[in-house]
Amino acid sequence: TGEKTKVEIDDACMFLARFANGSMGTFESSRYARGRKNFNTLELNGEAGSVYFDLEDPQILQFFEYANPVTGKKVEDHLTGWRRIHVTNFEHPYMDKWWVPGCTIGYEHTFTNALADFFQGLDTGKPTQPDFRSALETQKVCDAVLQSAKDRQWVEIA
Numbered sequence: 001t002g003e004k005t006k007v008e009i010d011d012a013c014m015f016l017a018r019f020a021n022g023s024m025g026t027f028e029s030s031r032y033a034r035g036r037k038n039f040n041t042l043e044l045n046g047e048a049g050s051v052y053f054d055l056e057d058p059q060i061l062q063f064f065e066y067a068n069p070v071t072g073k074k075v076e077d078h079l080t081g082w083r084r085i086h087v088t089n090f091e092h093p094y095m096d097k098w099w100v101p102g103c104t105i106g107y108e109h110t111f112t113n114a115l116a117d118f119f120q121g122l123d124t125g126k127p128t129q130p131d132f133r134s135a136l137e138t139q140k141v142c143d144a145v146l147q148s149a150k151d152r153q154w155v156e157i158a
Contacts, residue, residue: 011030012028012029012030012031013028013029013030014026014027014028015027015145015149017141018154037056038056039054039055039056040054041055047066048065048066048074049063049065049066049067050064051063051064052082055110058104058105058106059088059104060084060085061084061087062082062083062084063082063083063085064083065080066080067080068080086102088101088102088105094113097113114130117129140157140158141157144156144157
């Protein structure tokens, strides 16, 4: 219709986090990133290396180690770089329940794995993740982000 109306949802969120061990985190989410369908990524960077995961490419884990693969010395030279690890071998979590190595799983399989863990926990009495405690902690983070934006200062999560 061409009619414009006010949108009252959170279209984007960016925030910084300080962790108890002194490390920092940056988080970003967006509903309006053009060309992105289900772009959920996780990247961890540390002193000795980095790891990167993209839910749109769930069979690949990218790994960087700050060391020469031949000598083991901590240098960044012509031999160091990111490695793509195909995580569909039976040694990787959950993959012994799916297809032969090299065949990929999809988005829906991650939910199947989570449900299988949940039902196994009900059967054995062993705790599984995520649980309701995880949901509570996630909500605490969301509330702290909103409070921090409102107060324009850091908010500690108890």
